[in-house]
């Protein structure tokens with residue numbers, strides 16, 4: 490079986506690649522990083538190390554690498570015969586891989602009438618749907634019918650903390666032991682891909698929102714509040730009482746929203762929160778607040794981990810969520826010269842002030858109670 494996977498980075502190698510190998514796939518990694526592609530083709534294997542006391546290791550083999558900028562034709566041929574396509578490139582990159590993916594699918598549809606599943610494994614709601622929309626724009630009208638009949642793009646939620654890597658061996662990835670990969674089954678055409686470790690569910694929304702508004706909300710709160718208080722890593726930040734209590738408060742708030750929306754069992758959800766917070770303080774992982782806080786404009790988006798739970802809280806309970814407000818304020822003042830979005834955010838703040846910037850990036854109306862609450866917090 491052949492898997493084509495876009496994005497041979499942390500989650501690509503450390504999570505998706507690992508499960509694909511375990512399930513018997515050959516994985517053709519596609520990336521723009523030539524050094525990583527060369528290493529994949531030279532070594533033909535890499536190590537995944539579990540960040541836990543016993544440091545168990547898995548060797549991932551049966552891999553090859555292609556450069557998405559220079560090897561378009563080869564990638565098209567791989568897609569034409571693939572049994573699954575996956576991505577872990579980041580939400581903003583999905584539109585950029587759509588052209589090559591569309592060309593590969595067009596080539597495939599000439600001869601290959603087997604259904605194909607394409608799964609975007611990104612931290613966002615509707616990642617595969619977005620990819621489908623971008624790919625569909627590039628499929629010619631004569632192929633549209635076959636494209637719609639044979640190629641499915643089920644949405645997915647992926648959860649495993651894979652920090653930036655500092656190993657001597659370039660391809661080695663250190664990952665937390667915990668993982669969850671949930672895929673929505675309802676629109677899959679043909680067989681569900683036999684990937685070990687994937688949980689298929691009829692409706693993804695409760696799973697992705699539970700994950701995004703717990704793991705990613707908690708992580709983001711820890712990163713931005715931690716940075717504001719001078720901490721460099723997530724562990725240092727969560728070990729500090731002030732940060733821990735804002736994270737706990739924010740997760741109680743997003744939890745209240747999730748319980749109300751999806752009727753989750755309260756005790757089970759509180760246990761889920763505790764488990765997530767324990768993952769943040771894994772002593773075998775050093776995860777920088779700047780990695781977890783990367784892309785603050787995206788993270789202040791209307792459907793992302795801070796604004797959506799906060800605005801739902803206002804909508805459902807007619808109250809402002811105090812801890813989420815603190816975290817949004819910390820995000821709005823977040824500075825990191827090495828992060829393009831952080832630089833752009835502060836440029837906007839300098840040019841138009843906090844209120845207009847918050848309204849622009851979050852989509853909140855000027856009279857939304859969150860806007861005033863965040864500005865009061867900053868002041």
Ligand SMILES: NC(=O)C1=CN([C@@H]2O[C@H](COP(=O)(O)OP(=O)(O)OC[C@H]3O[C@@H](n4cnc5c(N)ncnc54)[C@H](O)[C@@H]3O)[C@@H](O)[C@H]2O)C=CC1
Nearest residue numbers: 496497498499500520521557577578579611612649650651
């Ligand atoms: N690291 C983590 O713990 C988790 C990350 N995710 C999600 O996975 C996605 C990837 O995140 P990471 O692996 O952490 O980032 P990363 O930066 O380590 O990996 C992204 C990879 O995509 C490659 N890339 C960029 N442009 C490309 C293009 N045009 N074609 C092909 N490859 C391209 C980069 O060179 C890089 O190797 C993101 O959406 C993230 O939210 C989800 C769950 C966990």
Ligand SMILES: O=P(O)(O)OC[C@H]1O[C@](O)(CO)[C@@H](O)[C@@H]1O
Nearest residue numbers: 612649650704705708709781783
């Ligand atoms: O990958 P993003 O969306 O930039 O956000 C970083 C977050 O994603 C993860 O990398 C994985 O869920 C978390 O470690 C962190 O909360």
